[in-house]
Amino acid sequence: MTELTRADCVAFDQDDQLASLRERFALPDGIIYLDGNSLGVLPRATGARLENLIREEWGQSLITGWNKHGWVNLPLHLGARIARLIGADTDEVVVCDSTSLNVFKVLSAAIALRPERRIILSDSGNFPTDLYMAQGLAQLLGRDHRLEIVAPEEVSNRIRDDIAAVMLTEVDYRSGRRHDMAAISAKAKAAGALTIWDLAHSAGAMPVDLNGCGVDFAVGCGYKYLNGGPGAPAFLFVAKRWLDATQQPLYGWFGHMTPFAFETGYRPKTGIERFLVGTPPVLSLAALGCGLDTFDGVDMRQVREKSLALGDLMIRLVEQECPDFGLALASPSNGAGRGSQVSYAHPSGYAVMQALIAHGVIGDFRAPDLMRFGFTPLYVRYQDIWDAVAILRQVLTNEEWRNPAYSRRAAVT
Ligand SMILES: Cc1ncc(COP(=O)(O)O)c(C=O)c1O
Structure with a gap:
């Protein structure tokens, strides 16, 4: 399979018919939010x-x-x-x-x-x-x-x-x-x-x-x-x-x-x-x-299509960019058998997730060792997946997660 680049992911965003829906949300700058499966992003109109x-x-x-x-x-x-x-x-x-x-x-x-x-x-x-x-x-x-x-x-x-x-x-x-x-x-x-x-x-x-x-x-x-x-x-x-x-x-x-x-x-x-x-x-x-x-005028079949494409992209990019770091895919690789998230097991999953969050990539952790990445097609972009995986690679390559601050457990994980 040919290697994907960031430019490919930007091109996917340009073809994305749901792309304009992101405007409906007040996403903070510098954050890649892959946790809409825990708490959705604030809609612009709510305040x-x-x-x-x-x-x-x-x-x-x-x-x-x-x-x-x-x-x-x-x-x-x-x-x-x-x-x-x-x-x-x-x-x-x-x-x-x-x-x-x-x-x-x-x-x-x-x-x-x-x-x-x-x-x-x-x-x-x-x-x-x-x-x-x-x-x-x-x-x-x-x-x-x-x-x-x-x-x-x-x-x-x-x-x-x-x-x-x-x-x-x-x-x-x-x-x-x-x-x-x-x-x-x-x-x-x-x-x-x-x-x-x-x-x-x-x-x-x-x-x-x-x-x-x-x-x-x-x-x-x-x-x-x-x-x-x-x-x-x-x-x-x-x-x-x-x-x-x-x-x-x-x-x-x-x-x-x-x-x-x-x-x-x-x-x-x-x-x-x-x-x-x-x-x-x-x-x-x-x-x-x-x-x-935020769902007004939205076709849920298109939402599903994009959700699966985002999940497939994550799986492919993790294979491509992070093959050697002990990450084990804990989700079905076939889209039909999967919801709108992809999870990876890692022995230090909690600390790795905290290191990602410190870099602005927000997913979450479920005991004993699962890092969860959720895809909300209304506001997640293909380039976000690229950027999240690039930061994951950096955290793992440099073993940033070994910083003891990332192992301290908060009340909500
Ligand atoms: C499948 C499922 N059911 C229920 C809940 C939580 O229920 P409640 O909103 O009553 O806390 C969650 C929370 O993540 C959930 O994932």
Whole structure:
């Protein structure tokens, strides 16, 4: 294979039909940001929108803002906008709470629909909070429910008619390995099991077709590829066929049929709103709205195409530029089996990542030894990949990562 040069990467950028979307973001100078899979970049419009909301809407309208500015409708309104990105109908998605809490709610709903079954099936590639939520729920129910965790490649074989719910994250947060959502959902359906997909690393990174795959429930994150800001509210999806047939156990007043009647007894709302719990976080929802604006007019198939091209480029350039430094590709090399990130194992991965960050190349680290590089096609350029790999080569060649300052662990890695 011919060697690539930086000029080749600049040429790829010139041909990139998504290149102008980068203007929608306030990227700091001198930073190559490969961590949109952890926290998306600040959209340019967010600051002004929040300032207006604070000064004019909150400041001037005060409590009347809930009606006057439609704050109360934000969970449904934003849910409907996310629906387009994940292959759902507009009335099947709502924005609320955190991904963890939403896992708890939809898993409870799924289990209640399969009262004769006791097993929740998941895999060792799932994000720990999802597994913890399932363990906590099983304990709370006190009816011998149990979480069975198998290797990712064994999930399909394990699906049988004793499984109540198959709960998986589509794209593995560590390796970027991607499950076949259509095939697993079809197999679960044939076995009478319900499916719950965590789309934290899918929504906004690639096309998702929940209804096309016959998925029952899904959850996802607002702060990664959706650019909603640190701790942004999450979303949840419930397939229409279950909306009125199911309930979740967190009986909050925003899920009540008539919250402002202040009845003492709980009666759930109809539709997806019964999955709401408490007062919506308006400032955070407004910021998420600006994150969703960055997808206006964007074709998710083009996003996927560029995401895979960026990942393939990274893999090729690391092979070309850094062949001798003990980096081991920990992600699938074939694009179809991969999400929008590429991970490398290195015995001193944490220190290498800190050295990269010191040079302005921001990725992140997951124990025990994985360096993760995420590709957000809306703002990452092909030349960024070249520059990031050049700096990686420098850090490894000069063994800069041996500086003891780079081994000190921060609270968030
Ligand atoms: C797949 C997945 N699910 C859930 C979470 C986190 O959930 P929460 O937003 O509730 O902290 C993450 C965080 O990175 C994640 O990667």
